[in-house]
Amino acid sequence: xxxxxxxxxxxxxxxxxxxxxxxxxxxxxxxxxxxxxxxxxxxxxxxxxxxxxxxxxxxxxxxxxxxxxxxxxxxxxxxxxxxxxxxxxxxxxxxxxxxxxxxxxxxxxxxxxxxxxxxxxxxxxxxxxxxxxxxxxxxxxxxxxxxxxxxxxxxxxxxxxx
Numbered sequence: 001x002x003x004x005x006x007x008x009x010x011x012x013x014x015x016x017x018x019x020x021x022x023x024x025x026x027x028x029x030x031x032x033x034x035x036x037x038x039x040x041x042x043x044x045x046x047x048x049x050x051x052x053x054x055x056x057x058x059x060x061x062x063x064x065x066x067x068x069x070x071x072x073x074x075x076x077x078x079x080x081x082x083x084x085x086x087x088x089x090x091x092x093x094x095x096x097x098x099x100x101x102x103x104x105x106x107x108x109x110x111x112x113x114x115x116x117x118x119x120x121x122x123x124x125x126x127x128x129x130x131x132x133x134x135x136x137x138x139x140x141x142x143x144x145x146x147x148x149x150x151x152x153x154x155x156x157x158x159x160x161x162x
Contacts, residue, residue: 007055013118014053014055016111016114016115017053017062017065017066017115017118018053019102019105019106019108019111020065020066020069020070020073020076020106020115021051021052021053021065021069022102023069023076023080023102023106024050024051024052024065024068024069024072024076025050025052025053027050027076027079028050028051028052033050035079036050036072036075036076036079039075039078039079039082040072040075043074043075043078045072045074045075046071047071047072047075048067048068048071048072049068050068050072051064051065051068051069052065053065059122059125059126059129060126062122063119063122063123063126066115066118066119066122067119069115070115070116070119073106073112076106077103077106077107080099080102080103080106081103083095083099084096084099084100084103087099117156120156121153121156124149124152124153125149127149128145128146128149
């Protein structure tokens with residue numbers, strides 16, 4: 001529930017993440033999905049199934065989507081770049097401008113770094129969440145897991161750990 005409240009208070013987080021999800025959603029089913037998979041095969045990229053944004057209280061669902069977006073990003077950019085080049089060649093200004101804006105968003109380094117950092121935080125959060133939900137440990141044992149995750153988050157704020 002804490003995660004859902006955080007997203008409600010900080011709508012810019014979802015706004016940034018939706019850049020990836022809208023690109024994936026456009027290549028999720030049908031002919032566009034086939035083009036996406038063909039391009040991935042052509043580039044020898046290992047891809048995950050494109051996800052749609054699930055605005056649930058489950059952190060794991062968002063983490064799966066972000067993981068898919070980051071893994072699929074090179075292929076997404078390649079497919080959209082090809083469509084952009086075709087639109088530009090065919091003098092389709094409106095389509096070219098729309099695809100150009102999408103490409104600029106997907107290539108935004110600030111967004112990429114933010115998303116990687118968010119994925120690191122969500123990974124820690126979801127790991128602790130699963131342990132806390134487990135029925136067998138005594139409640140006192142869980143505080144050490146929570147303290148460990150706080151320390152790990154603190155270390156991420158001081159410097160990046162790869």
